[in-house]
Structures are given as C-alpha cells and as structure tokens.
Amino acid sequence: MNLNTSPSALTNLGPLAQLRAGRLPERLLRLLVGLWLYGFSNALLMYSTLGGSPWVVFHEGAARHLPLSLGTIMVLVALVVLLLWIPLRQMPGLGTLANTLLLGPFTDLNLQLLAVPETLALRWVYLVGGVVVCAIATALYVGAQLGPGPRDGLMTGIARRAGGSIQRVRTCIELVVLALGIALGGVAGVGTVVFALGVGPITQFFMRYLVLRLDVAPAVRNT
Template identity: 70%
Template sequence: MKPDLPSFGLANLGPIAQLRAGRLPERLLRLMLGLWLYGVAIALMIEGALGASPWDVFHLGVSLHAPMSLGTVMVITAIAVLLAWIPLRQMPGVGTIANTLLLGPFADLNLMLFDTPQTLPLRIAYMLGGVVACAFATALYVGAQLGPGPRDGLMTGLARRTGWSIRRVRTAIEITVLAVGVILGGTVGVGTVLFALGVGPLTQFFLRYLVVRLDAPNAALSGETT
C-alpha cells in the first residue's frame, strides 16, 4: 500500500492548536530553517541556469509581464493560492503566514548571494543540490506542523482530500504550474523536468523522518483534527 499523508503523522490543526501541540521552540526553528533553505534551493536552481523549478518558471514568467522582483511575485502568488485552501478546508497557521511573507524575500536575498557558475559540472551540482534542498526544506517546515505554506498546503490538502500519495499530488501540481509558466514565457530546461518528476518522491521520503510528533492529548482536545 502506498503511504499517504496521514501515515506521516501530519495533523490538520487550527492555528491555536498548532501552538499548543508541544515542542514549540524546536518547531519554530525547523520552520525558519526550512524557509531559509527553500530560498537557497530556489537560488541554486535559477543560478544553475539549467531550468528553474516549475513554480519558479511560473514566477519568472509572471515577472516578464510585471515590473516586480521574483520574490515579490512569489508573495503575491502565495496570497492568491491561499484562496484555493477554502474548499480544501486546509488549516493555516504561523508557518503559513511565515511562508507567505518570508519565502519571496529569502529567495531574493539568496539570489544576490549566489552567482551563475561558469562550468557545466558546477551548474549541474547547483541543479541537483537545488532539487534535493527543496525537498528537504519542504519536509522540514511542513513537518514542523505549524501550518504549511500556501503551495504546500495545496499539496497536503489535496492529498488529504483525494487519498493520493504526496508524490502523486506534488508531481501533478508541478506539471500543471509548469505548463502555465511556459505559456507566460518562463524558461525551462532539464532541471525543470528533473524537479517536476523528482521533488515529490524526495519530499515524501524526507517527510518520513522530519515530521515532528505532536502532543497527542493537546491535538485530540483541540477538536480541529480532520
């Protein structure tokens, strides 16, 4: 049987229940490290110049039609994606707000810190490192159980509602977003394809080890677990 979302111990808690579920300092640290690392992953993929992730193909495509930085486009997109949470009954939290407001600036900052490598082997290393770092970062901050980011809440919400595995849902989302990004003029490459097909399985793998087990009594008493 394929492991689905509930097998990892991810709870769909409301904001207050998330904060009361125990191990809060550790979970906040995981959240911030995960978001920062995600910004690093974005920079590695873009500066590797072998194809950005599907979401960033979309973000870059939008930036071609609007006078905004990549990070600003990411923030606006995140707010728009939150609207898709309504029918999924996905619970937001501190992590949702942090992802919405910080991931874009973290991406812009890391893009200033990294330069495009001059050699192909190093560019390939950037590309591969970006894919692995993104999956690890996603599992790290989603596993903190403080509310997933808008894009990952879409992933976890669909997985919970459909019963599909994380890798299946994540791959479907990445391919859909990629198609829209290409239409908008975003640049694709081998890294884009690798990311679209690989980040879902890798995220599912890392979630096995990075989900923080919550205080069961608090979670049960909240009445907000679905």
C-alpha cells in the same frame, strides 16, 4: 519521530491549536531551518541557469501578460492559492506567515553568499543539490506542523482530502503549473524537468523522517 508517508500523519489544526500542540521550540527551529534551506535551494537553482522550478516558469509567464513586477505577481499568485485552501479546509498558521515574509529575504541572502558556478559540471551540482535541498526543506518546515506555505499547503491539503501520496500530488501540481507557465510564455529548461519530476519522490522520502507526530486530542482536529 519517524512516521509513515500517509498524509494522515499531518494534522490539520487551527492557528492557536498549532501553537498549543507541544514541542513548540523544536518545531519553530525546524520551521526556520526549513525556510532558510528553501531559500538556499532557490539560490542554487537560479545560479545553475539550467531552468527554474515550475512555479518560477509560471510567474515569469504571467509577467509577460501583466504590467506588474515579478515579485508582485508572486504575491498575487500566493493569495489565489490560499483561496484554493478553502474547499480543502486547509488551515493556515505561523508557518504560512513565515513562508510569506521570510522566504524572499532568505533567497536574496543566499544569492549574495553563494558563488556563481563557472563550469557546466558545477552548474549541474547546483541543480541536483537545489532539488534535494528543496525536498529536505519542504519536509522540515511542513513537518513542523505550524502551517505550510501557500503552495505546499495546496499539496498537503489535496493529499489529505483525496487520500493520495505526497509524492504523487506534488508531482502532479508541479507538472500542471509547468504546463501553464510554458503556455503563458515562461522559459523552461532541463533543470525545470529535473525539478518537476524529482522533487516529489524525494520530498516523499524525507517526509518519513522529518514530520513530527503531534499528540493532539481528536476534538481539536479540524476535518
């Protein structure tokens, strides 16, 4: 179903209420397709070699100061972000768990399936395609309303509580994370800037068409 871009279109349900909200097979399919596409987007952006997403820059910067692997740092950052959900009253769910467990393997698999671009023009195609696919993937799996991933939950939680648009909140988060990553020594590129400035507006556009409206009684909503 189509809906407007207001954050109120996203319900904030507990884990069990999310599963009972109806249209579960369709929502599970959207969740899995969205996470697969997110992994595909990651692979496109990484193979473009024109600059990673702001979160990648942040993780790389943090790795310069901690005796931990990049993957371990990503897990720790995700846990810290989940703590930020508490004051936002953002509810986790199956989608949150799926994001944590599946996004990495989906990214690895797509890296194996994709060919490495050999020309600058094709690298730019990978970059632009990665940003667009990331926006579609985000709208799909967040719009399934089974609980967003840690970073996207921060985005939707702030948007709902503060009354801002998804576009504005996501862009602000990406820019703040990018600045912190550069300050820590992470390496950014032109692709990082394109991602930070482009993914918010494009996600906002696709949220209009890919978020499912759920028929949930007011009593079971969490406020």
